[in-house]
Amino acid sequence: QQPVQSPQAVILREGEDAVINCSSSKALYSVHWYRQKHGEAPVFLMILLKGGEQKGHDKISASFNEKKQQSSLYLTASQLSYSGTYFCGTEDSGYSTLTFGKGTMLLVSP
Template sequence: QQPVQSPQAVILREGEDAVINCSSSKALYSVHWYRQKHGEAPIFLMILLKGGEQKGHDKISASFNEKKQQSSLYLTASQLSYSGTYFCGTETTSGSRLTFGEGTQLTVNP
């Protein structure tokens, strides 16, 4: 079953912050985040494993709350280059492959 992402779309001005959420109805083992810029291939951002750790690089970080079966991606002081569609992929504790959400379209304007 696909995880649910929210919001579906968000528009920001450069320098603003955003949060993208990913929720599952099933117990999760890991959450993966990918970004796809317009016309390009999705690229891997980070993976969060069961244990509730928070990860990040540069001004993009993520958390994983396994009890709530959800993950959040935090984009701080957004840059124009952050524009794109963000996908979460979830691995359940009973499954063996990733299932991707429907995506969140992020637009950063000057």
């Protein structure tokens, strides 16, 4: 089952914050987050493991609520370089493959 991402699109001004959510109807082992710029390949941002802690680097962080099977990606003080489409990928066991959501398009304007 494909995870559900929300919102579908976000438009921000530089310096504003955004939250992107990813929900699954299945119990999850991990959640991955990727960013894809137009015409390029997806690039890995971070992974949240079941039982793990909230992660982050620079001004991008994420959390994983195991009870709700939901992950959230937090982008603070957004920069122009944050523009792109963000995908979550979910894994339901330690040796399974990723199922990706449909993506959230983020546009940061000056």
